[in-house]
Amino acid sequence: MRSGRFAVTAELNPPDSADPQEVYDAAVVLSSVCDGINAVDASGANCHMSSVAICALLTRAGYEPVYQVSCRDRNRIAIQGDLLGAAAMGVRNVLCITGDDVTAGDQPEAKRVFDLDSIQLLHTARIMRDYGVYLSGR
Known part of the structure; x- marks a missing residue:
């Protein structure tokens, strides 16, 4: 984006396994056609490898991931912890989303x-980045 070019990203569908090779294989394909790789957060309201884990794997492999974080599954304490953890792993891009309703997934009874x-x-991520504080002010 700093170059003035329009950034193109694509979603990496998270695997249903703990095999990092599935993430790396998908990243090779996606990186050949886009600038950034979105680590999807429980896409379709289904359980998959976490987007934080995908970001850690992608960062370690030299990619520039976009951490998707959804409001659906976590409270503000967990979200702030995940944002902090992602930053500690070198993740610099965040996409804040509402998240698919649980009725779209295979576990519609989930809370x-x-x-x-x-x-x-968005406000939370911004104050953490710009001011180094949590929503509580701490």
């Missing part, structure tokens, strides 16, 4: 959290 909405999540 929705939505402690924050996507606008509040």
